[in-house]
Amino acid sequence: CTPQENAASTNADQQLVRVTHPFHPLFPMQLPCVGRRCNPHGERLLLQTEDATVWAVPPQWTDLVSPDPEVVMGNGRSLLRVVDLMELAALVERLSRTR
Structure with missing residues (x-):
């Protein structure tokens, strides 16, 4: 950027x-x-x-x-995209390691 x-x-x-x-x-x-x-x-x-x-x-x-194609195709049926879930899993893993 x-x-x-x-x-x-x-x-x-x-x-x-x-x-x-x-x-x-x-x-x-x-x-x-x-x-x-x-x-x-x-x-x-x-x-x-x-x-x-x-x-x-x-x-x-x-x-x-432009809207994310994954969101458009999901037509409101999913709260998170695959990339969001992967980012969340990585965050949980990082936080688990710090404890």
Whole structure:
């Protein structure tokens, strides 16, 4: 991930982004994107709520990214994708080793 410009933009420049992740507290709000940032976990969109709070949200959790084919094919029948389950299993294993 390469650093990107985070300068404030005018309201006319701001793109509206809808949060599509069903478990995110901002779902299904449509909010202005006021910037982008990168952190160790990847790119994050900076979305601003009406009370001026800025939330950092992965682009995959918004309508800027096409829906995951696995989720579309599951048609709401599964809460987690295979990759999510694998990540959860790895986390549980790491946490088990630290005890």
